[in-house]
Amino acid sequence: MCGIVGYIGSKDVVSVLVEGLRMLEYRGYDSAGVAIVRDGRVDLRRSAGKLSNLESVIVAQPIAGDYGVGHTRWATHGRPTEENAHPHRDCTGRIVVVHNGIIENYLDLKHELQLQGHKFVTETDTEIVAHLVEREMKGDGLENAVRRALMFMRGLFALVLISADDPEKIVTVRNGPPIVVGLGDGEFFVASDIPAILNHTRDVVFLGDEEMGVITRHGVSFTDFFGRPVSKATQRVLWDPIMAEKAGYKHFMLKEIFEQPTAVRETILGRVSQDSGRVFLEEMAISEERLATVDRVTILACGTSWHSALVGKFIIEQLARLPVEVDYGSEYRYRHPIVDKRSLAVVITQSGETADSLAALREAKREGACSIAICNVVGSMATRETEGTIYTHAGPEIGVASTKAFTSQLVALYLLGLRLGQVRHALSLADSRPHVNALLQLPLLLELALKLAPQVEEVAARFLTRTDFLYLGRGINYPIALEGALKLKEISYIHAEGYPAGEMKHGPIALIDERMPVVSIAPHDAVFEKMISNMQEVKARGGSVVALTTRGDDKLWSILDRSHDFVLELPPAPRLLSPIVNVVPLQLLAYDIAVRRGCDVDQPRNLAKSVTVE
């Protein structure tokens, strides 16, 4: 979950590192630090809290140097203090390491190293790496010391190291969390994610698992952990640097909400034929014959991606007539799941790094399932561990609260549902055509949904001091109730629950009083009348209703009261696409409330964008 960056080249090292860390701050913001080498010495600057604190430290005590590494932390082992901030050092202060992940056997190693005389000054697992490498330095280069040290470590980790005793060299290894090496003109970068280096280069190499990169001013060499050369392909990243900037928006989250029409358009582009109705998903890399044998789909995901999975169940079951089960990545492997060679496991993950989702995927694969990822990050773990990937072309999502990745995932699931339906002959091309046409209209519907922004602000202004919210939806819009509630919780810290509207009377109705806003997702569909009944039940108990419905509604105001309630009218959308449209005002509502409450929208407390620990 932490952010790592390293640089060697002729630019101002500190600026490159700090700028890179700014682009990675979404990965963790409990503390930050840099280590710079100059004249055979390593200088450190670190600070608890956000990157801005580190910047103040650097202004007060400037440093400069020839090359260096930086880190922004999401605390796992040890409190978020300056002392526990990376980079960490060995006893001599000449070996420095930054780390993402967990060294699982660090306590045993620490004990052993302490007995050998090593002095520890932090509560972190990371510090043992510096001491282990110190112990293993035998005059044959930092990379060989790191290789020997690796033999003692257990866990999933990405590391970047420098040593003043082996100057002009940065060593990086990957055993789980991602590492990308950037190739510039006479300069080289290493980072845990592409946005950190996008301003400098788009030519990158993704380190594979159990691989090492040795970076000098003259080039990069790649080997496995045993020193055997590995040949790596350079990839050109298509993301534009501007995509990772706020571009005039107050927050990344707001920018990303407004980018949804584009993100969705890009995700559809080139994958459908309007004339034939055909869907092209070659990147799934699973043969038609194999797909035709699939008799069950298991979707594995966490958080917002799990909400997409719930919507995906409706889409795939309707379009492909295949049974779909959805599970939390964090739960799947703790039961004895029914999965075999005829199963298709779909892991949905924006980052491609979520440890729980990856562990669940591995479990399904172990039982023989074929697997695909729906993912937004090229080269990430999920894409490497599955047979194929349907990429969501949403561009970098920096706000911790997922928005455009979510709607793009739903589009990817729709494409998957159509494709499976076609391969299994559950859906003819003629029957596919209206779906394809509807998909192509989706960006326009999203533009219209975004026009609700001023009305949503009024809702936010009315309810911003409330302490609890209930979100209700039915059928395919029940997951949208969950997602609306999650968005509000994570960025405004207001307690919110999403519920299937029909279940309200079995418990949550006891919570309703005049302080409780109830957000009801009630498009004009088969369950509209039932949603009206639920809203009446809320009104009868004094609650306020915020109803999301289809434009042209004339029924709702007969049961709602203009001085207490709100109706937000959305453009008509086909049932399977309506969740994608309905979620937009809920994202805006969470955003507006959080901003009005003075919350840190892009970096909410305790959270990180990529959850790489189980």
Ligand code: AGP
């Ligand atoms: C979304 O707003 C959250 N921050 C979080 O629930 C997220 O969706 C979850 O951690 C899964 O992430 P992934 O899609 O990168 O796997």
